[in-house]
Amino acid sequence: MEENANKILELSPMGIIITDKNTRMTWCNDQFLNDSDLDKKDIISRLFASLPIEGDGFSNDASKSINLQLFDTNTQVRKFFQYWQVSSADLKQQRIHYFILQHEVSSLTNSPKLKTNIRLPKRANWLEFLDYEVSRSRRYKNPLSLMKCHLLISENPQEIDEDDIQACVKNTLMDELRWADMIGNTQQGSYLMVLPETPQESTTALQQKLQEAISSELKSLSANLSTQLVFGVAHWEKHDDSSTLLEKARKSLVLELEALLP
Structure with a gap:
């Protein structure tokens, strides 16, 4: 069942990450890798907090979208995403994180x-x-x-x-x-x-x-x-x-x- 669900999520036009109850990232789709320019080895099994992303405001409602910025200190590029998350319905306490790339700018400018x-x-x-x-x-x-x-x-x-x-x-x-x-x-x-x-x-x-x-x-x-x-x-x-x-x-x-x- 989980494998079939991941196949469906893989086809999504949005970037997606799944985390477990300890906020470790267990899966991501290719769309997120393409949009973020991050390597899969820097995502899977690592904590969500390790992602170079920061939000720009408070949202106590986890399902409400907020704006995120991804910081690449190597390329000096800031990528802007619309982001929200939902809790999965299973007993594993997983969360599904959605990212939609809005635009990107060189932070050098x-x-x-x-x-x-x-x-x-x-x-x-x-x-x-x-x-x-x-x-x-x-x-x-x-x-x-x-x-x-x-x-x-x-x-x-x-x-x-x-x-x-x-x-x-x-x-x-x-x-x-x-x-x-x-x-x-x-x-x-x-x-x-x-x-x-x-x-x-x-x-x-x-x-x-x-x-x-x-x-x-x-x-x-x-x-x-x-x-x-x-x-x-x-x-x-x-x-x-x-x-x-x-x-x-x-x-x-x-x-x-x-x-x-x-």
């Missing part, structure tokens, strides 16, 4: 390297904010940190709706961070925080603060809910652009997740 002064849009998303802060760090040598976190849910005996859990995490992060920080929900269960004027030594204390605050808020949903917040951190260094900083944070997070997930 918009790179902070080529601009002496980037203006921040009035209603900037987190990526525009990151580009702006990277530009400021280059000009003024300001410290800049990027933090990615992912919520692992190990026990949920009362079957609290995952959307409610994620909304609780999002709201707590927004309450605990400073007004100057920016937060984005980049994948299901993953959050990215752009932290201007934040040196490396300050991020350890911030992680502890967020861990305690979110744990306390989640206990108010259910005392039996067992979760763990996992962090990946990156710090701006000379010559880093936004894509490089995102890659550092992503690799740091995946390293921590790999140590915890089977």
Whole structure:
């Protein structure tokens, strides 16, 4: 049955990835490989969080489409996708991820390297904010940190709706961070925080603060809910652009997740 289903999905004009209950990617179709220019060996059996993709806004409804950007640090190309996911009806807790390629641009044409002064849009998303802060760090040598976190849910005996859990995490992060920080929900269960004027030594204390605050808020949903917040951190260094900083944070997070997930 599963083999027949995959044959049907293979014919889809959309890019598709299937992940298991631990968010490891177990299958993808050729359309996703063609659209993303990624290699299959970099997908199968790896965590979904390892994909070089980031979303541009919050969506607590996993089935609602959001916009994703794929960052290729080798070719300096940003690919823009419409993305959504659904849970499969079987008992394996699989998720099916759909990607529709919208367009692509060379990030060199918009790179902070080529601009002496980037203006921040009035209603900037987190990526525009990151580009702006990277530009400021280059000009003024300001410290800049990027933090990615992912919520692992190990026990949920009362079957609290995952959307409610994620909304609780999002709201707590927004309450605990400073007004100057920016937060984005980049994948299901993953959050990215752009932290201007934040040196490396300050991020350890911030992680502890967020861990305690979110744990306390989640206990108010259910005392039996067992979760763990996992962090990946990156710090701006000379010559880093936004894509490089995102890659550092992503690799740091995946390293921590790999140590915890089977």
